[in-house]
Amino acid sequence: MQLDNFKSVVSKYDVIFFDAFGVLKTHDTLIPGIEKTFAYLREKKKDFYVLTNDASRSPVELAASYHRLGLSDIVPECIISSGMLAREYLGLKISSGTVAYLGTEKSAHYIETLGLKTMPINQLVLETMAGVNALVMLDDEGFDWNTDLSKTVNLLRRRNIPVVVANTDRTYPMSAHQVAIAIGGVADMIERIVGKHFIRFGKPDAQMFIFAYEHIKNYPNVSKKDILMVGDTLHTDILGGNKFGLDTALVLTGNTLPHEAELKIQSTGIIPTYICESAVV
Amino acid sequence: MQLDNFKSVVSKYDVIFFDAFGVLKTHDTLIPGIEKTFAYLREKKKDFYVLTNDASRSPVELAASYHRLGLSDIVPECIISSGMLAREYLGLKISSGTVAYLGTEKSAHYIETLGLKTMPINQLVLETMAGVNALVMLDDEGFDWNTDLSKTVNLLRRRNIPVVVANTDRTYPMSAHQVAIAIGGVADMIERIVGKHFIRFGKPDAQMFIFAYEHIKNYPNVSKKDILMVGDTLHTDILGGNKFGLDTALVLTGNTLPHEAELKIQSTGIIPTYICESAVV
Amino acid sequence: MQLDNFKSVVSKYDVIFFDAFGVLKTHDTLIPGIEKTFAYLREKKKDFYVLTNDASRSPVELAASYHRLGLSDIVPECIISSGMLAREYLGLKISSGTVAYLGTEKSAHYIETLGLKTMPINQLVLETMAGVNALVMLDDEGFDWNTDLSKTVNLLRRRNIPVVVANTDRTYPMSAHQVAIAIGGVADMIERIVGKHFIRFGKPDAQMFIFAYEHIKNYPNVSKKDILMVGDTLHTDILGGNKFGLDTALVLTGNTLPHEAELKIQSTGIIPTYICESAVV
Amino acid sequence: MQLDNFKSVVSKYDVIFFDAFGVLKTHDTLIPGIEKTFAYLREKKKDFYVLTNDASRSPVELAASYHRLGLSDIVPECIISSGMLAREYLGLKISSGTVAYLGTEKSAHYIETLGLKTMPINQLVLETMAGVNALVMLDDEGFDWNTDLSKTVNLLRRRNIPVVVANTDRTYPMSAHQVAIAIGGVADMIERIVGKHFIRFGKPDAQMFIFAYEHIKNYPNVSKKDILMVGDTLHTDILGGNKFGLDTALVLTGNTLPHEAELKIQSTGIIPTYICESAVV
CATH class of the missing domain: 3.40.50.1000 (HAD superfamily/HAD-like)
Incomplete structure (x- = not known):
């Protein structure tokens, strides 16, 4: 299995949709180095959204939880939750x-x-x-x-x-x-x-994606071709992104372990556009 | 919907398999008059078994619970439980x-x-x-x-x-x-x-029925044609009895209410041989 | 079961989404009187779309099929098909x-x-x-x-x-x-x-509804509150419309027969906002 | 993955239940060497049955098909088919x-x-x-x-x-x-x-197994402990055999390929007692 370089993948898109757990953070900490990704997105003026299956709190509270972990780029406006x-x-x-x-x-x-x-x-x-x-x-x-x-x-x-x-x-x-x-x-x-x-409500359902899609600021100049969905779970992030017509990147820092990625893709028929080690640039 | 008379139905068979809840008892009491059925079975020397999806207690304890309710015919030897x-x-x-x-x-x-x-x-x-x-x-x-x-x-x-x-x-x-x-x-x-x-383990699975079938004392003189399964639930008692090749009687004292019996039979395709008001003779 | 008057229902909304089979037409003919509904919509300047699970033909060919049946209001631009x-x-x-x-x-x-x-x-x-x-x-x-x-x-x-x-x-x-x-x-x-x-692809999936929603001409002045979904099938039209946040009207000219409507609504938990005899005003 | 020797496995049991496809034969030919297994069973006076999900023909015709392939040990009396x-x-x-x-x-x-x-x-x-x-x-x-x-x-x-x-x-x-x-x-x-x-009707359902169990000649001297089920498919042969209380041997000449056996056992939770290369002694 050939891995793709996340930085060169992400450079091809204008807007990035991220899953939260297993991509940006684990149960109690950030994925090491993930702040570099957001610095890169800021520098390159790429827009991004976090699409998360979570109804335990409001977007304001969800954003505050990232802030406490040291990631201040994720503001309430860029969070799309199933809640x-x-x-x-x-x-x-x-x-x-x-x-x-x-x-x-x-x-x-x-x-x-x-x-x-x-x-x-x-x-x-x-x-x-x-x-x-x-x-x-x-x-x-x-x-x-x-x-x-x-x-x-x-x-x-x-x-x-x-x-x-x-x-x-x-x-x-x-x-x-x-x-x-x-x-x-x-x-x-x-x-x-x-x-x-x-x-x-929640990924892989299309409504999560359309909710994010409607929030894209410079819509309608951004088309689905310009958006990348990044996730660690085939059945939610990748299936949902694919079905909505987006390119998708599977990262191996969460639910899908490196040694089982190929087999899971084969057995489920859920095929990401790219496979990357992590979402760290 | 034409109802069958339980006494004339049961008279045609040598061995009766009963479900427990909704047929012999409700959550805390016997079905009124059910002791007459067991007096009739005793008199006619018909064998019977209670087939119950229950693993909370041993057959000895299950039999004791019937005894406490006033039904002493149900001895441990005639109880077949999923446990x-x-x-x-x-x-x-x-x-x-x-x-x-x-x-x-x-x-x-x-x-x-x-x-x-x-x-x-x-x-x-x-x-x-x-x-x-x-x-x-x-x-x-x-x-x-x-x-x-x-x-x-x-x-x-x-x-x-x-x-x-x-x-x-x-x-x-x-x-x-x-x-x-x-x-x-x-x-x-x-x-x-x-x-x-x-x-x-449990009805409608065939193993419950074969377990009871193997316990029939004068086996192999009794064939499947001579056994009646009596139950209040289409998906367990009637489906399981039918599949095992037994004739089946649906009674309307439990899960299947009189006004919905016909519709449920039609919509599930699970068809009892007889429909009776209750298992009381 | 109290039936709602379709004309008074439809008068409350700016945009109507219609299912095709069982609402506008049967297998080979129009629902009698349905042309009056489209005359009414034209007169009241209400927008409408036909949302149909059909991939056998292009929207142009689908529209032509309505034209041949005598309904010229349904032009290709107002057809949203799963195809x-x-x-x-x-x-x-x-x-x-x-x-x-x-x-x-x-x-x-x-x-x-x-x-x-x-x-x-x-x-x-x-x-x-x-x-x-x-x-x-x-x-x-x-x-x-x-x-x-x-x-x-x-x-x-x-x-x-x-x-x-x-x-x-x-x-x-x-x-x-x-x-x-x-x-x-x-x-x-x-x-x-x-x-x-x-x-x-197809109802009840949200993508059918968002596709239609994006086509609404005077978007974004029309909100979901102003749209009515009209269908004959609980599991596709009504479930999908409800989930997308629309009010829904079940009509009894197709898959859901008058005598079974209440029972089906009860047993599925799919609850339309209105129940109407037909989509004829 | 440690493989068990089929001959030493089979020596521990009195009666052997075999699946047909992938164990005794492929689509058009016998598994090479399988006739040695039946010679061994004959010599050791071990009883055997073929349990097959097949309703296309009678047991007589099924037995004739083995005879044509050169295996005369499989007579109609030892065939248990879902038909x-x-x-x-x-x-x-x-x-x-x-x-x-x-x-x-x-x-x-x-x-x-x-x-x-x-x-x-x-x-x-x-x-x-x-x-x-x-x-x-x-x-x-x-x-x-x-x-x-x-x-x-x-x-x-x-x-x-x-x-x-x-x-x-x-x-x-x-x-x-x-x-x-x-x-x-x-x-x-x-x-x-x-x-x-x-x-x-058919494996993994218990009725196939009880049908074979009832055919065992010297019943009731043979208990479930004395029977081995041999099959190539986890979901039918092994699941059904396990549930009926039999020891089970998975062979790798059919549906389950050698390189995937361990992973399939792990992911399904269907665990054979033994894993053997084939059913050839």
Whole structure:
């Protein structure tokens, strides 16, 4: 497997879309040297966006977390999160009543800024169920799985309401060798049990990409040909980027390990335009 | 929809296989009048078995629970549980090491009677993982879902071991209008996340039926033509009975409500031989 | 079930997205009275688009087919087909080599207008496989299913190339009471057999909706709140419209019959904003 | 990866279950040296059965095909085919009317020996549909896929009847480097389109194994501990054998190539007891 040089790859594009985990950072630190990439982009006046399956916080809070790690280039305006899409959906489609949620108070607060009333699943009682007009799954933390997941099933057996999954990922890294089940994995289980269609936001779905595409400042002078999607995961970053018509670069600093990249590409049929060691220039 | 009379249906067969929940009992009580059915079977010298997706207890304990409800006809010898199949599998295939489990201590105790060492997932630490030679999912109670399900995923990423699901049901009734997520629903989630094949025991799988079939005392004089499977659930009892070549009777005292029976039969293509109001003669 | 009046529903929106089959036409004729709807839209200066899962012909040919039926309002510029999305993908992502296809010559001709070389699967021989850089599934006609589907499987075992499914529908109506298997159903089978990810275009995927959204002339003065999606199928038209953030109207002249509408909405959890007898004003 | 010696493995068991394709024969010839294995079994008085997902012919015809290749040890009595299970099901469950089929006349003839009337899908007309009481999918040959598969879908939309899939395999080998789509792959497509549950017979389902188990002559002196399942495919032979409680040997002369065996075992979690180069002693 021939690796491509990331700097020469990135030089060919005007706008770069980055995945976050495994590309810019690991569970608790930046990918070493990644600040050089953003210095290069700044110097070359290339635009960039971070597309992340995350609904645990607002873009402002997400940007602050990069700042704390020492990367100040990532401002709220260049973050596109699946939580933003879920929030837009709720703002457009739910005009009254309560939105029940699975997640932390912080994750619900971002929804409340729309003016919607929210209620954690554990506070729901039989009498208040009639006022629930949507359910949103935001984060895997903030509730008791033993009781609240069955309670969610019972809510959905009683009320035929839209269910929004604000993060499609099934797991996320906890440390170098451990993962945790993400809310997207929990959503799959509940969906199979109740037999209804949930509305999912996050890569590889096209809506993440179009949301970023609409944010490109000098649109419509930038076409899809001028954008590169950089990610570490074939099923989300590369599949989604390819389908949206973008060129894609797989980096080997996250979910896809160097020794398995070729085999995974072969077995999934998800083919990146480039394979690079990392997103460091 | 024309209903069949259960007494005249059951009179045509020598051996009756019963599902438990929704046929003989509800979440906390017997189906009213069901004791008359067992008096009739005793009088007519018809043999019967209870085929139940349950791995929370041994057959002895399951029989005792019927006894407490006032039904003494159901002795341990006529109970065929998915837990028995899981136990047989572990006895045949796992000869050494520890069997990790999700479930209560009571559910694990039934496995330990094989001579196997068991360990709940929450006691597992990195150092002991190397000695784990199988994982068995027994019951939805007895562990902390928030921590132990992710721990299970991490065990299965580290160790390539057989995973046994001892109850394929996704939910079970908690009260007249509420269900709880069963361990089979949890197993589906973990299986999708780790991408491996789990070994499932329980209806509609043929092994439940063959286990009961082998227990028929006067075998081989009884053929499949002489056996009736009685159940309240199309996807487990009726599908499994049909596939095994048995005649099947759907009763409307549990999962399948009278007003939806015809539509469900039409939409699933799972067709019982008879439809009866209940299993009461 | 209370039905909404289509005229009063449509009066609230500036732009209408229509599904084609079951909304504007049946297999061989227009829905009676549908021309009145287009006269009304013209009079009220409301914009409209037809979003159709169809890759058998170009928009010009699709528009001509409406013209022949007597509806001249539907011009090529207001048609958004899944074939257009597939064509855009191939234009952006495939720069050389041959595109193998399943479909008619006419369906392939629309791809060839990009300057790409195409070849029907049945002309493929071992020697030419190395030059094939993509496979596109366009139409269920134009090839021999007995031989060419296995040939497709063998091509995909030999070559790791993108596979584009240009119509996600599994069936289409042939007459009042008969359906035929569509290329989307065939694609599902091939995908499961080869175990790779295919790239699908068509409702309910967001890309169909964004394609139409980008075509709205007075964009950006029209927001998602001002658009109504009208369709006869919950899983494509209504699910896709809802997820994109549009209000949706289910009409009962096609796939969803009046007596089953409520039950299907309940069992799928796909909830239209309105239910109307038809799209006739 | 350490390989086990097949002769020393097989010496530990009293009864051997063999898969056919990829273990005993390839598409048109015997595995070189396999006759030595049967000479050894004869000498050591070990019993054996061939468990094959095949419904294209009767056991008598299957045995004759081995005889023609030069292997006379495989007599009809030691063949357990998925077609036998399908035939048993139809004999037990369908007592009148016509059984429609997809397959060759030869494959249907084996069903007719039950006394059931059969009719190929292509002869079915609207008027005769009412008399069809089951559909059985026997073979991928003998019908026109372009017309008869849609006709099958329309039959199943009109008639709520049991559908039997007599071979669960999705593909079968045509030559050293080519496969063809098997009727099991076709059945998956039709099942997804019509949304009903089909009844499948074949490995890895337990019924194949119990059918063989019941045929063991000196039963019940032979227990599951004394039986070895030998196969080339993890998802059918090894998964099914493991689940039934048998020890299993994976051989590398068919679907699982030597260089990929370890990785496939790791990624699927389907773990054979032994891995051998071939089934030749």
